[in-house]
Amino acid sequence: MVDASTSAHGDIKLSNLTKSFADFTAVDDLTLTIPEGSFFALLGPSGCGKTTTLRMIAGLEEPTAGSIFIGNTDITHMRPYKRPVNTVFQNYALFPHLSIFENVAFGLRRRGIKDVKEQVDKVLDLVELPHLAQRKPLQLSGGQQQRIAVARAIVNRPALLLLDEPLGALDLKLRRQMQIELKWIQTEIGLTFVHVTHDQEEAMTMADTIAVMNEGRIEQMGSPADLYDNPKTAFVANFLGQSNLIKGSIESNGSESLVVNLFGQKVAVPRARSSARDSSILVGIRPEKLRISPETSSASGNVLTGGIIEDVSYIGVSTQYQVLMPWGQELMVFEQNDDGVPPLDKGDRITLSWEPIFTFGLDGSEDANAGSELHNDEEE
Amino acid sequence: MAFLSAVSHKSDESEKKRSFLPYLLLLPGLVWLFFFFLMPILTLVSTSTKTPGLGIGEFDQTYRFANYWDAIVNSRGQFFRSFEYASIATIMALIIAYPLAYAIAFRSGRWKNVLLVLVVAPFFTSFILRTIAWKQILGGQGIGFKFLTWLHIISPQSHLTASAFAVVAGLTYNFLPFMTLPLYSSLERIDPRTMEASGDLYANAFTTFRKVTLPLSMPGVVAGTLLTFIPAAGDYVNAEILGNPQTKMIGNVINARYLQIVDYPTAAALSFTLMVAILIMVTLYIRKSGTEELV
Numbered sequence: 001m002v003d004a005s006t007s008a009h010g011d012i013k014l015s016n017l018t019k020s021f022a023d024f025t026a027v028d029d030l031t032l033t034i035p036e037g038s039f040f041a042l043l044g045p046s047g048c049g050k051t052t053t054l055r056m057i058a059g060l061e062e063p064t065a066g067s068i069f070i071g072n073t074d075i076t077h078m079r080p081y082k083r084p085v086n087t088v089f090q091n092y093a094l095f096p097h098l099s100i101f102e103n104v105a106f107g108l109r110r111r112g113i114k115d116v117k118e119q120v121d122k123v124l125d126l127v128e129l130p131h132l133a134q135r136k137p138l139q140l141s142g143g144q145q146q147r148i149a150v151a152r153a154i155v156n157r158p159a160l161l162l163l164d165e166p167l168g169a170l171d172l173k174l175r176r177q178m179q180i181e182l183k184w185i186q187t188e189i190g191l192t193f194v195h196v197t198h199d200q201e202e203a204m205t206m207a208d209t210i211a212v213m214n215e216g217r218i219e220q221m222g223s224p225a226d227l228y229d230n231p232k233t234a235f236v237a238n239f240l241g242q243s244n245l246i247k248g249s250i251e252s253n254g255s256e257s258l259v260v261n262l263f264g265q266k267v268a269v270p271r272a273r274s275s276a277r278d279s280s281i282l283v284g285i286r287p288e289k290l291r292i293s294p295e296t297s298s299a300s301g302n303v304l305t306g307g308i309i310e311d312v313s314y315i316g317v318s319t320q321y322q323v324l325m326p327w328g329q330e331l332m333v334f335e336q337n338d339d340g341v342p343p344l345d346k347g348d349r350i351t352l353s354w355e356p357i358f359t360f361g362l363d364g365s366e367d368a369n370a371g372s373e374l375h376n377d378e379e380e
Numbered sequence: 381m382a383f384l385s386a387v388s389h390k391s392d393e394s395e396k397k398r399s400f401l402p403y404l405l406l407l408p409g410l411v412w413l414f415f416f417f418l419m420p421i422l423t424l425v426s427t428s429t430k431t432p433g434l435g436i437g438e439f440d441q442t443y444r445f446a447n448y449w450d451a452i453v454n455s456r457g458q459f460f461r462s463f464e465y466a467s468i469a470t471i472m473a474l475i476i477a478y479p480l481a482y483a484i485a486f487r488s489g490r491w492k493n494v495l496l497v498l499v500v501a502p503f504f505t506s507f508i509l510r511t512i513a514w515k516q517i518l519g520g521q522g523i524g525f526k527f528l529t530w531l532h533i534i535s536p537q538s539h540l541t542a543s544a545f546a547v548v549a550g551l552t553y554n555f556l557p558f559m560t561l562p563l564y565s566s567l568e569r570i571d572p573r574t575m576e577a578s579g580d581l582y583a584n585a586f587t588t589f590r591k592v593t594l595p596l597s598m599p600g601v602v603a604g605t606l607l608t609f610i611p612a613a614g615d616y617v618n619a620e621i622l623g624n625p626q627t628k629m630i631g632n633v634i635n636a637r638y639l640q641i642v643d644y645p646t647a648a649a650l651s652f653t654l655m656v657a658i659l660i661m662v663t664l665y666i667r668k669s670g671t672e673e674l675v
Contacts, residue, residue, distance in 0.1 A: 058580060079584070080576075081583055090573075093576065097592075107581035107582050110581060110587065156582070
């Protein structure tokens, strides 16, 4: 009856997966492959459809259309208790009436496994809480409950472990620690992890591959570095870290790079890093890639002149500047405090410059602010 | 140093004030309990050992504890019948109320409040009237009777009123809300994600109910069964209106002893015995169901 839990393994394939509720479409024609053994993150703001996707994989939500495969096994309409999938729930959902031992043993007992004690002890050792076996969940701290929730799921050796905002209820310090531990556990036991989160830092720290979701679709998928360095949409550029996006028009189209006119000033954009479809373009540059210098000094690379410092925030390792450009846009600059030069002052007239290689280009029809207002959005 | 001692002195004073406050807040309740619980109980106990005096309704305190023995021996049939009827009614109410409470807690969506009001709605009419209504429903011309004959569960020649069946049905009906509401409140408190987690951990719907939902709703089951069993065991209205002389419960005996025969000592002895018997049963029941650590 539960054979699927041991036999099915392989890559997870979602094909044209759709979930519509009465008045809106939560997940819209989603197709993606999660390689076996990877740590995969579904990242997006609340309401983007990431949790619904997770619940469809777990079998807690019936897809409106599309299919879900693990290897060659179609699990689209399989009952949740027959799937080789286990979930670490948001707020853990531990059984309050059972001891920690019985919580962890729950899945093993349902499947009629013989050496329950041995396996439970082993997994409690793995999460370093063997001494709490006889306690009840409510006697544990948040961090301990979180680890037991992971233990309760991984003891079953599922083909796929789903984590639904698993660290959302923990404080920052504990969250950092658990990020490292979860990553370690994943490497140790080699299961496929699918992790749903709205916290971009959490996704970047843990995942090999991130799919950024927005309004039921995948905006972009790739490694954390790839997403950060080569965002393909304004949403990704703003949701993962911060970006300065400046509207411009392509003047000439060279083989290596494009020359773009930004309100009268010309900059180069590597051709391979542009996803503009016509001459209208959004030129993107990360704040930490910008160099800031007094107007009088010379600058090389891509240069924008005429900026005035509006605000200076000194944060120890770096200084953040807010610079007003002649065309009325405010740009962010993060400058490392590693050159012994005192920070510039509010009101100073400055020049911005950067290596052209760091420039990326987005299609000019995009909303330059997409995703930025969701940046520090907390779920629930 | 002087500053520190001044501070600690001040906190001492406020400590004293604070430790006095809880007793002050308890006072009205304690006064109430003294006059309306402790005093009546003591009066009851002292009445139970009296013997008849010269006039009707006059009794002298003679510490005749044999009153208890006489009362219990004479009414043991009604005692057992009370507990039997109350037990059956409690089990019936549990069987009816659990699915109802479950549906309201998890499946009713935006109808939740309406359904809860409907559960309580019968309380808006008098207990006696509702019980008399059952006499009509189960009578030869009543819809309950006609429905059951239509289903061929009973023959048209039989009768349902003035029977043990009618008494138990009345008890079940009248105390159903006392069962439903605690069950609902304890089911409603269960995090639905624990049930999802159970399904995720290879338990089918039945196992999830047996291993997760039912154990987590035990506080409601215990509260509901107590709230049904205790008043049902002492009830006399249902047996009076829906029963016959062979279905008399202990409540009817106490009622008759007190109001018709004017035998206060026996009525008091029976009342006190009933109280103690229920107390013992409830204690054993709570011990057995082991819910102290659950709540």
